[in-house]
Amino acid sequence: MFHARRSSASAFILFVAVMSLLAPLAVAQFPGAQAKQYPWSDASLSPDARADMVLKEVTLDEKISLLHGQGMSFFATKPTESNGGAGYSVSIPRLGIPAVQMADSAYGVTRGAAAGRYSTALPNNLGAASSWDPEAAFEYGALIGRELRDEGYSMSLGGGVNLPREPRDGRTFEYQGEDPLLAGTLVGNFVKGVQSQNLIGDLKHYALNDQESGRNAVNVNIDKRSMRESDLLAFEIALGISDAGGVMCSYNRLNGDYACENSYLLTDVLKKDFHFKGFVLSDWGGTHSAAKASHAGLDQEQPGQSFYGDALKKAVESGEVLQDELNDHVHRILRTIFATGLFDHPVRKKVPDVEGGLVIAETMAEKSIVLLKNEKGVLPLDSSTLHSLVLIGGHADVGVLSGGGSAQVNAPGGSPVPPPPRAQGQPGAFMRTEWMPSSPLRALKAQFSGAKVSYVSGDNVEEASTAAKGADAAIVFAYVWESEGFDLKTLDLPEEQNKLIEAVAAANPRTIVVLETGSPATMRWVDKVAAVIEAWYPGIRGAEALANIVAGKVNPSGKLAITFPKSDADLPHPKLVMPPPPSDPKFPGPGGDFGGFMAAMAKGLPAFQVYYDEKLKVGYKWYDAEKKAVLFPFGYGLSYTTFAYSGLSVSGEDAPTVSFTVKNTGARAGTEIAEAYSSLPEAAGEPPKRLIGWSRVELGPGESKQVSISVSRERLTIYDETTDSWKLVPGSYAVMVGGSSQDLPLRKEIMLH
Numbered sequence: 001m002f003h004a005r006r007s008s009a010s011a012f013i014l015f016v017a018v019m020s021l022l023a024p025l026a027v028a029q030f031p032g033a034q035a036k037q038y039p040w041s042d043a044s045l046s047p048d049a050r051a052d053m054v055l056k057e058v059t060l061d062e063k064i065s066l067l068h069g070q071g072m073s074f075f076a077t078k079p080t081e082s083n084g085g086a087g088y089s090v091s092i093p094r095l096g097i098p099a100v101q102m103a104d105s106a107y108g109v110t111r112g113a114a115a116g117r118y119s120t121a122l123p124n125n126l127g128a129a130s131s132w133d134p135e136a137a138f139e140y141g142a143l144i145g146r147e148l149r150d151e152g153y154s155m156s157l158g159g160g161v162n163l164p165r166e167p168r169d170g171r172t173f174e175y176q177g178e179d180p181l182l183a184g185t186l187v188g189n190f191v192k193g194v195q196s197q198n199l200i201g202d203l204k205h206y207a208l209n210d211q212e213s214g215r216n217a218v219n220v221n222i223d224k225r226s227m228r229e230s231d232l233l234a235f236e237i238a239l240g241i242s243d244a245g246g247v248m249c250s251y252n253r254l255n256g257d258y259a260c261e262n263s264y265l266l267t268d269v270l271k272k273d274f275h276f277k278g279f280v281l282s283d284w285g286g287t288h289s290a291a292k293a294s295h296a297g298l299d300q301e302q303p304g305q306s307f308y309g310d311a312l313k314k315a316v317e318s319g320e321v322l323q324d325e326l327n328d329h330v331h332r333i334l335r336t337i338f339a340t341g342l343f344d345h346p347v348r349k350k351v352p353d354v355e356g357g358l359v360i361a362e363t364m365a366e367k368s369i370v371l372l373k374n375e376k377g378v379l380p381l382d383s384s385t386l387h388s389l390v391l392i393g394g395h396a397d398v399g400v401l402s403g404g405g406s407a408q409v410n411a412p413g414g415s416p417v418p419p420p421p422r423a424q425g426q427p428g429a430f431m432r433t434e435w436m437p438s439s440p441l442r443a444l445k446a447q448f449s450g451a452k453v454s455y456v457s458g459d460n461v462e463e464a465s466t467a468a469k470g471a472d473a474a475i476v477f478a479y480v481w482e483s484e485g486f487d488l489k490t491l492d493l494p495e496e497q498n499k500l501i502e503a504v505a506a507a508n509p510r511t512i513v514v515l516e517t518g519s520p521a522t523m524r525w526v527d528k529v530a531a532v533i534e535a536w537y538p539g540i541r542g543a544e545a546l547a548n549i550v551a552g553k554v555n556p557s558g559k560l561a562i563t564f565p566k567s568d569a570d571l572p573h574p575k576l577v578m579p580p581p582p583s584d585p586k587f588p589g590p591g592g593d594f595g596g597f598m599a600a601m602a603k604g605l606p607a608f609q610v611y612y613d614e615k616l617k618v619g620y621k622w623y624d625a626e627k628k629a630v631l632f633p634f635g636y637g638l639s640y641t642t643f644a645y646s647g648l649s650v651s652g653e654d655a656p657t658v659s660f661t662v663k664n665t666g667a668r669a670g671t672e673i674a675e676a677y678s679s680l681p682e683a684a685g686e687p688p689k690r691l692i693g694w695s696r697v698e699l700g701p702g703e704s705k706q707v708s709i710s711v712s713r714e715r716l717t718i719y720d721e722t723t724d725s726w727k728l729v730p731g732s733y734a735v736m737v738g739g740s741s742q743d744l745p746l747r748k749e750i751m752l753h
């Protein structure tokens, strides 16, 4: 036995030694390794020059082949070049042009299960936005970039930056909140992080795709100024920071035209005003024409070739689409392959750094979790006095919830909570609830080893309140699953969860509620419980991060990137606008005849209207302007310590610098996210205030720091529709500073011209 083991060990060592000698040879022969030199291999040339050189060599058929996908791998009937992701465009081996292998990767690399691959599930995007931390956003993106590469992908389909005009949107969890400066800055850094790994990053869904219900049919009505200052501004900022290689146009129509054939969106704004140099790819099945889409600025159809295959070729041959226009599409794709470094750094698969990913996931979750209420300092729980703690509901014995749809990262080892049976008519395989095997029960037992930490499911309310009565403290885990493909009917928790919370709160005054939601939740029981923690979908280390916060090892610092309203009735659209039922009862829904649905989608579905008549008033701007009280405001979040603000000064005309002092007035070290807002002169016709900057300030107990925030002048301008340009309205601006959008103790008026 011993011998056998020793000889297999030495065989292994021999194997490694031989392989390492052969390695350079293997790399040289690896087809994607760019061993062959081409004129465009010269990395000192500009990406444009390199793309032009290739463009001269490609045939019409090769050009067309770069402009569309090849179907989705799970529907493929014969072997393809696909790496198993959502889509890809082919390689051109004779010219050394690699395939672009695309994978959804909003909070981690998706669809790993089918290929037996592992990837890190980070906290969901809206959760991560609560960190207000651009550096962490970069690190988050860089981790995803590394894992994409390790798994053989070369393009991320993450980068969701839609603003939640409709917070019941089933994809709110994939976006980064309601403020264009915050969302744009964080998503920009995320995509920059992805592209730091020499991969193509992507921003999506461009634009105004703010609800899932009827997303392939809806026509969004909104004026230019409102979109430029809100939803499109988030894209503009994100693009400016990231130089993203891809922008995915969305499913919906905007002011009459589908986003993927909307020349205002794709050409006037994105390519001209934003100077976008990458390529526009359609959302999956979001292309509806060849010539019209091509003229409007769509560069690539995904995932198939309903329009950008033979139909586009015919349009080119007939002269309906000019060579220059075709070449521009191709140039953009080739240029991106060079500009991102993908050509010079071919992708090679390897095992991802699992341990490294776990550390980043945990730190990120700690920064994402928001402490919303903490009466009489019930938290952190004190391990020296706590004898018993009961966890109730939310499958807290085994895991934490994750967000679904095309963003779904598969749980390693499979979801510890079996998915409910698929309801009839419910769409595809990736529309199933998955829980990450990060167990709050295990993590809290580890923190409170001297106490009895137990779990009851909460299915039986009486059993739960009896357990709560007998414990020093109770934590109820409440959750709402969110996914691409449908919207939430309401921001209320399901009734049985509200009842469970009320019953437990009545039984134990030290009741803490932990929420796992992807959108804001309303809380009719908020006055009855001692503490509320928003944990979002906290990822593969979510429970460990949560336990660190509950036990006070980590002082919470997250602040809301989205307003929590008191009720649906306070939203700009109290009722979600739903598509009319199909007039043809046999009309295929996405859950039924998939092929039929795709065909109907390509033809174009009958439009229904959504009017974004709240205009500029997105998120906190709505509640401010309408003077509606909220449950928890934008920018809000508690710490285990307290902070005081003083000494505001604002200097500099062109780009004001906002300076002030923040002091930690408590006994624990903590991080304060200090926020600066400004009102605009009356004549600007703007909502009462907008975010103009922020700073994360780390402070020891009693420590003070002077903080300076440089505000770019652009952040104080408005969009003038008559001249199609940004302008500064001369007059008085009130700069306000503090710890949330509704707690701004410092204020100073300045005049700007």
Ligand code: BGC
Residues within 6 Å of the ligand: 086, 104, 157, 204, 283, 284, 406, 484
């Ligand atoms: C989603 C995109 C996603 C694509 C590919 C679409 O249904 O809207 O966000 O990237 O599928 O999976």
